[in-house]
Amino acid sequence: MTSLDDYLAPMPSEAEMVQLLTPEGERVSHPDYTFAGTDNQILGLYRDMHLVRRLDREATALQRHGELGLWPPLLGQEAAQIGAGRALRTQDFVFPTYREHGVAWCRGVDPLKLLALYRGVDQGTWDPTTTRLAPYTIVIGAQTLHAVGYALGVLHDGAVGTGDSNRDTAVVAHLGDGATSQGDVNEAFVFAASFQTPVVFFCQNNHFAISEPTERQSRIPLYHRAEGFGFPGVRVDGNDVLAVHAVMSAALQRAREGGGPTFVEAYTYRMGAHTTSDDATRYRLSEDVEHWKLKDPLARVEAYVRRRGLAGEEFFESLAAEADALGVKMREGCKALPDPDPAALFDRVFVEQTDELAAQQAAFLQRAGAAR
Numbered sequence: 001m002t003s004l005d006d007y008l009a010p011m012p013s014e015a016e017m018v019q020l021l022t023p024e025g026e027r028v029s030h031p032d033y034t035f036a037g038t039d040n041q042i043l044g045l046y047r048d049m050h051l052v053r054r055l056d057r058e059a060t061a062l063q064r065h066g067e068l069g070l071w072p073p074l075l076g077q078e079a080a081q082i083g084a085g086r087a088l089r090t091q092d093f094v095f096p097t098y099r100e101h102g103v104a105w106c107r108g109v110d111p112l113k114l115l116a117l118y119r120g121v122d123q124g125t126w127d128p129t130t131t132r133l134a135p136y137t138i139v140i141g142a143q144t145l146h147a148v149g150y151a152l153g154v155l156h157d158g159a160v161g162t163g164d165s166n167r168d169t170a171v172v173a174h175l176g177d178g179a180t181s182q183g184d185v186n187e188a189f190v191f192a193a194s195f196q197t198p199v200v201f202f203c204q205n206n207h208f209a210i211s212e213p214t215e216r217q218s219r220i221p222l223y224h225r226a227e228g229f230g231f232p233g234v235r236v237d238g239n240d241v242l243a244v245h246a247v248m249s250a251a252l253q254r255a256r257e258g259g260g261p262t263f264v265e266a267y268t269y270r271m272g273a274h275t276t277s278d279d280a281t282r283y284r285l286s287e288d289v290e291h292w293k294l295k296d297p298l299a300r301v302e303a304y305v306r307r308r309g310l311a312g313e314e315f316f317e318s319l320a321a322e323a324d325a326l327g328v329k330m331r332e333g334c335k336a337l338p339d340p341d342p343a344a345l346f347d348r349v350f351v352e353q354t355d356e357l358a359a360q361q362a363a364f365l366q367r368a369g370a371a372r
Contacts, residue, residue: 016221017267018247019237023295025303027242033250035242039310045086045241046301047319049078052102053298054323055111056272058330059101059118063276067334068118072099073272076239079297080204080266082106083244084172087252089165090132093154094172095147098136099204103174107133111326112333121340123348141182144201147173148188151197151255160198161258168256171199178209180225181217189229189261196260200251201226203263204238206270211283226263238268239297269295342368 018033037045056074063071074081077099085106088094096103101114109126116122117136124135137143151171154160159169179185180203192199205222207214218225226233236247244266251262269292273280305311346361347353353361 017235017237018243019240020243020246021240021300021304023239023300025300025307027304030243030246033243033246035246037242037245039308042242042301043305043311043315045082045245046298046305047322048082048086048102048105049241049298049301050319051323051326052078052082052105054326055105055114055330056101058327059111059115060272060276062115062331062334063118068115068276069120070118070275070277072275073270074099074101076269076271076292076297077204077206077266078102079241079301080238080244080268083241084174084202084248084264084266087245087248088132088172089170089252089256091159091166091168092170092172092252093128093132093134093147093150094174095134095143095150096136096174097140097143097176097179098138099176100133100136100174104131104133107131109133111330112337115330115334116337119334119337121337125348141175141179141185141188144173144175144179144185144188145191147171147199147201148192148197151192151199152195154198155195160256169198170252170255171197172252173199173201175201175203176209177203177205177207177214177217177222178212179203180222181209186229189226189231189263192261193230196258198255198258199261200248200255201261201263202248203265205265205267206238207268208270208274208284210274210278211280221265223263223265231261231263233263233265235265235267238266239295239300241297241301268297 018030019028020030020033020035021027059068059071060073062068081100081102085103094103094107104114109131113122113126117124126133128134134146154169154171159167162168175185203222205214209217221235223233223235234247236243238244247264251264254262271289271292343361343365346357349357
């Protein structure tokens, strides 16, 4: 049994994490989790991470050139998001924060949709019924309540524990370490535990809630908090895409089978700023950043691929060309995004517009016409 002193110790050692691929690119075993994918799947995960990193860098550059109002970078968190995203089944449903660009990639959302949101010409209008990805949530932690509510609906629909792999459904709520301090997140934990909803809380602990270090937010490791609510928590190396995939696959399957909620803490590091509006050099040490660069999630997979001879230079050259093409698409596509029609906002409030809303829309159009 863990003692009180253990609980109150400073942030724990990394030995507590599930890890299947070391920063040096060596495969290691774990007694409870295994990555069961093929070599081709590992190459696919690497491709995803490589392209999502390019997506992120292009978006950051576009914001610096004034083409976007804001951008929340994911640099350093590619393994956490791709590992979690590729563990999903088609019928699973995801509630993201505002930084899940890698998960959106896995769910087939066009990157231009993400740019449109942060350019301010769109409100995140990808189709959640086909992508199974809800719109981004800017309010910290609010999506955890949405996810638990949706998961309760899944439970009532009888889409849990049937044994039909095409029907049994899990729900994922993404959140950051700072969100665990929010009241509504803790309410979501209570509700999920009480009703044993099929939800996985996937927390990317990137060490900072904007500028507040995680160790000032919690006296215990975040994944230990789940125990207090009555469901399991596990910490995984968030820079190890194989480990994240394995842990999330197990948690999602547990949810689909009716086992209830799980809290997964992906221990990673945000190498960029919180958003392009803040200066990370004002609240963290450069030596910390350099330390985490040695744990780069892409570099360790590349080291493994090259050491094992899973792919030749043509693979990396082809991938670089694919990333360049993605960059061109994002730069040209962003600048070509049309301005929004203000009147269309009234059409998106309800499925069927009410008479009152129609009257407001007509009055708006009349005033807009008079102002011209």
